[in-house]
Amino acid sequence: MPESPSPTHGYPGRLFVFEGLDGSGKSTQAALLGKWLQAQGYRVFFTEWNSSELTAATIRRGKKKNLLTPTTFSLLHATDFADRFERKILPPLRAGYVVVCDRYAFTAFVRDAARGCDPAWVRNMYSFAPRPDCVFYFRVPVAVTLQRKVSSRLKINYYEAGMDLGLSDNVEDSYQRFQTRLKQEYEQMVKTDHFTVIDSSRTVETIQQQLRGIVRPILDNFPMATRLMHDGG
């Protein structure tokens, strides 16, 4: 069975990461890419940020009562991510799956930095997470994400708006300021973390075609599901 380890993290699987602000369209694209990969015959594993059961209740409780400080907030998310990583991301990566992550450690880097945590401390905490084969960063103006929120009548939640930072008493105003900070943090990582920037102002179809074009060469010689499970497939 041909298993070419990834040059970036050394595991036989491949790791694709989607990052960007809420409302940048990354989740839609990640889901579409996953579908396509599956249809191509690859074994695909899909995972989202903050979906482990371990600390979900604590995070919910902590958020409701505003018990969390930047440090505990950061640590809880790291714990949650570690649990997901150790149980759900690493095994398929080692088994040679294509793992698609809707948000990864970079989400923590931007949020924790915006809340005032020491960036070097945060990076160290997540050093168990390997570098992905490709990080798609969905670049979008903050005003557009706010517009999407308002027009879809989604309620902006307390932490999403960074209300815990005391930037403003007005939710929309606080949201705008907080998301602007997050965007600044993301933009700084474009170079240092080798992000592939995706201009999210285009149509869903155009963006998806671009993503497929980028992914194809990375999956050159990568075994399909049938090859993983049957000899001579």
Added chain:
Amino acid sequence: MTAGRTYGTRLPGLPDRPLPGKLIVIEGADGSGRTTEVVLLREWLEVEGHAVVDTGLRRSTLVAEEIDRAKQGHTLGATTMALLYCVDFADQLENKIIPALSAGATVLADRYIFTLMARAVVRGASRDWARELYAFAIQPDLVVFLEARSEILLHRAIAKYGSLDYWESGMDLSLSRDLFESFFAYQDRLSKEFAWVGTEYGFHRVDANRMPEKVHEDVRALVAPLYAAKGHRSPPAAPVSRPRRPAASA
């Protein structure tokens, strides 16, 4: 007065002014007599007229339940477990230890970051990772390490509980299927890690193979100088605080 400084990482929300209280840490394995010593020390300090707040591991309201549940299920990975303990510690540091120190109290910690670091490293974490993870902790005025031989720890555990604890025997590490063998192998590894942590963070070792009264005498001798000159601290020796390693450039 506690320097009020951390081991190198900025702690968001930490007041700029110095913390007037004192932070005294008692470290040591299970059965080293830590809890007894904390009781004796507290009694003595209070009689001397100091306000004392005690603290220990796994006492935060935030995640203590999750930790208990995780331990019963034995399903968490080593990194996750290490981080979960760190959340618990951070919550107590911010909500209990720092407020008490700000109010001028003496905080007696029955274990601190050192146990957590040693446990994490024994379970596969790198020393650098553990050191940096806990670099937001406040530097104690004094760390006392109660040192006892593993045979003595074993006898004390059996006398107290009638058996050995799964976690204190490191059974999760699969060192041996035999509880006793595992216990000795685990304690051996832990004490190696404590040796490293102790040198790095300036532990004051106390021979804990002896009777509690003898141990307490030695601990008092270490603690007394902290209160010597009115409100000014003159610890027996300044703890060694290594500068943090430079951040890895991406």
